[in-house]
Amino acid sequence: MSYQGVQGTIASKGAIAQKNVVDQSRQTELRQKLLRVNKHQQFESYVGRLITLFSAGLLIVVVLSITYFIASKGLSTFFVDKISIADFLTGTKWDPEGEPGSYGALPFILGSLFVTLLAALIAAPLGIGAAIFMTEIFPRFGKKVLKPVIELLVGIPSVVYGFIGLTVLVPFIRNHFDVLGFSLLAGGIVLAIMILPTITSVATDAIEAVPQDIRNASLALGATRWQTIWNVVLHSALPGCLTATVLGMARAFGEALAVQMVIGNTISLPGSLLDPVSTLTSGITLNMGNTIQGTPYNNALWSMALLLLLISFAFIAVIRILGRKKLIHK
Numbered sequence: 001m002s003y004q005g006v007q008g009t010i011a012s013k014g015a016i017a018q019k020n021v022v023d024q025s026r027q028t029e030l031r032q033k034l035l036r037v038n039k040h041q042q043f044e045s046y047v048g049r050l051i052t053l054f055s056a057g058l059l060i061v062v063v064l065s066i067t068y069f070i071a072s073k074g075l076s077t078f079f080v081d082k083i084s085i086a087d088f089l090t091g092t093k094w095d096p097e098g099e100p101g102s103y104g105a106l107p108f109i110l111g112s113l114f115v116t117l118l119a120a121l122i123a124a125p126l127g128i129g130a131a132i133f134m135t136e137i138f139p140r141f142g143k144k145v146l147k148p149v150i151e152l153l154v155g156i157p158s159v160v161y162g163f164i165g166l167t168v169l170v171p172f173i174r175n176h177f178d179v180l181g182f183s184l185l186a187g188g189i190v191l192a193i194m195i196l197p198t199i200t201s202v203a204t205d206a207i208e209a210v211p212q213d214i215r216n217a218s219l220a221l222g223a224t225r226w227q228t229i230w231n232v233v234l235h236s237a238l239p240g241c242l243t244a245t246v247l248g249m250a251r252a253f254g255e256a257l258a259v260q261m262v263i264g265n266t267i268s269l270p271g272s273l274l275d276p277v278s279t280l281t282s283g284i285t286l287n288m289g290n291t292i293q294g295t296p297y298n299n300a301l302w303s304m305a306l307l308l309l310l311i312s313f314a315f316i317a318v319i320r321i322l323g324r325k326k327l328i329h330k
Helices: 003-035 039-074 085-090 104-137 139-154 156-176 186-208 212-220 225-236 238-254 255-263 280-290 295-330
Strands: none
Touching: 085 104, 085 186, 085 238, 104 139, 104 225, 104 238, 104 280, 139 186, 139 295, 156 186, 156 255, 186 238, 186 255, 212 225, 225 238, 238 295, 255 280
């Protein structure tokens, strides 16, 4: 090798070594920048944690405050006015202004339970069926047309449902069954229409979450499309569908205005679907403004509100249990 060639080789090796040194220094500098604590980012992270902790704490305080306020008012019926809990829950006579007053809330309790169960029996099959149609039968039409329409139904105020039931449903029942028209049946149908979007939306999400591989495996084994939907898809999405039904029932149980307009608000035990009844919510809204704070009548209404709160907590507990079963099932 000539002298010039040796010099060129040495120069190229020196350049490569110098380049490696520069690259290593750059990597070291970059690593130091990445590992270096950014004070601005640290401050933002600290502020973010404070805001989230404050929001969570405020939410807990609000829930506990509402629960304590309603409980303190509602328990006054039993500890201050000395009304028996058994008489309150099982009594059938409601006459707080009588001498002596009667505080049997069983007609309100049964009215709320019956109208909620009736609404669930009507809305659950329709909602789950609509969810199957949107996801399994005609998904394009369901996602483009049916799903937006159902989402629009959620935003309709309850007074609109009640007014439609008052002007359409009540006269229809009156003319075809020769009754007053204000009835348990009217309240159940109105509530079923109101909770139908909730059940359909949640059930749709549950069915869409079923893996496509399960459907393909069922079809590959020779099952028909309907057999796959009934035995595989619905079985896998059952916890989600039950959650949808319970959510709908929770909304139906706490509904006041729409039911109040069509149910009749008669304080009596229902003998049939065509009898007028009253619910806990309608009893509270109709009578709370006519009572004096601290009187036994007012405290009894707060006891009904406490009962509503406890039943709402029960619905939430059921939803949590179904949610855990859904995770275990997956």
